[in-house]
Amino acid sequence: MTKTLTILFLFITLFSIAQSEKENTIEINGIVYSSVNNKPLSDVIVSFDSRSRGASTNENGEFKYVYNLRSGDRIEKIETIAMGYKLLDTIINVNSGKNINLNIILKPHLGINRQQALDHIEIGKINLLLSGGIAPVVYQSDEKFSKKYNLNFVEFGCEAVAEESLYEYNKTIFEYLDKKYGKKWRKEIRKDIIGLKK
Template identity: 35%
Template sequence: MLVCVTSYSQVEINGNVKSSITNLRPISDIYIEQLKSEKPVFERMTMADSTGFFRIENLEPNTLYEIKLSAFGYKDQVFEIKTNNGITKTTLTLKAGCDYSRQQADKDWKSEKPKLLIVGSIAPIANSTSDTKFEKKYGIKYFDFGCTPIIAECIKIYNERIFELMDKTYGMKWRKKVRSDVEYLE
């Protein structure tokens, strides 16, 4: 009896996407596209999941692929990845520059120009009388990006450092009077 056995090897690239800012998954959605492919768009594009994991399947073995990552606030980045005969694992890091960082928060605090960062809607909301009183009392300004914010991780890191400095200087009482739309205040 002659038996023919055919083995099928799934060739894929999979791995994780992380932010150069936090070494964690970027907060925004991450789109992954296989470039220079004749496949329809829906077959050559995917998204990373909530942990940053992604998978691109049905690839050719021992082939160099260009993979483009896109995430809100980051510049699109292209990575070259060569497949092997099975699963090629990789970690892709989205590089970003932050004008608002932990270091910038410290610098702003020392120069007495700290901000509490807000992501608003189409147009920034004008400060109310209570906002103005809060700013004056605590020596801080609300800064509303409107609907075009910077990278979410930058806002998070900057605001969290300002929260630490506010807590250290004023205790927790300021938290009861701050605007509810200040990002990442828990």
């Protein structure tokens, strides 16, 4: 009988602890988007400042984190980090409910997007962007092409720039070149320009 009561007491204690822990947790989830094209971003790190932990986004830009509340917890700083994007800090109140849903929008590093391309077209500073490695790749035909179509090739080397930023920028320049010169420039340009094949 004593053994049964001891087991029953342990079960009730463990159940109470589990219920207490569940009551002291909140679920923080959300989706991280790119401001470049408004599409979800995968492989983004979402870290919680006071926990030295975090989550990462899946292929749909979604993340989920179970946050264990401690006494005195009130606000939390969330850092969102993605290659080619500016780091974003978000402050949340962890006492605002059991579920916190966030939509986080990241801006591109260096401000590279469609609007920047339009601004460059307006001032006559036409660039085509390349994503390169440590040493830039330059072809003999680049200088001739640049002079003929009044533009520059810009390679970022080791600088982290999101491919979707390069794509949106170049796509806008392609539209400008098509309008101004027709499609003939497409046969003359180097083939490693981001977005040319799409």
